[in-house]
Amino acid sequence: MGNHNHHHHEHSGASLIDAARDSLVSSGEQWTSMRADIFEELARHERPASAYDIADNLSAKRGKRVAPNSVYRILDLFVANNLALRVESANAFLANSHPGCEHDCIFLVCDECGEATHIDNDEISEKVRGVAKAADFRARRPIIEIRGTCASCS
Structure with missing residues (x-):
């Protein structure tokens, strides 16, 4: 059987955002401007980011308050659709560099x-x-x- 480690095509930058959008839309969900902003913000982080970090950064970017609760709901949607990964012990999220790919x-x-x-x-x-x-x-x-x-x- 050999080595079972996978090396996927790792998306980054604009190609990651395109891959995430395509993956979400193909699963029947809308790619709204808020979802796009949250995914872009998440993808910008090298390390896992909390919903609060993302809400703060988006509030500053959009010039109006973005509630952490709405960020959580969208992050949960991203996790359910394999666009984001949740680091449970840190209660933080990472963009999935191969969106839609299901792996443990x-x-x-x-x-x-x-x-x-x-x-x-x-x-x-x-x-x-x-x-x-x-x-x-x-x-x-x-x-x-x-x-x-x-x-x-x-």
Whole structure:
């Protein structure tokens, strides 16, 4: 079987925004100006961003207050449609660099700088799903987070 790690075409900048829009529209959702602004703001961040960070930045950009609650709702929609990934332990979000691609999330989260590296490993995913299945549990979307220190901070 060999190596199960995937390397997708990683989108960034305008191509990431286009890929996200196309993916959301093809799933039957609208790409509104607010959704576009929130996705652009999310994609600008190298590290996971909270709904509050995004709301603050958008409020400044739009010149009127954007409520964190409406940002949360849109981020949840993005997560449900695989446009964004949620780092549970940090309650923060990252743009998915391959929108619409469904993989179980494995995050390496640095406790020093907050960087979250997303890796795909089907072998680990299959084992985790197997453990859940053996316990008669249907896993919807396993998320594994490994906290520690990244190479830059070590």
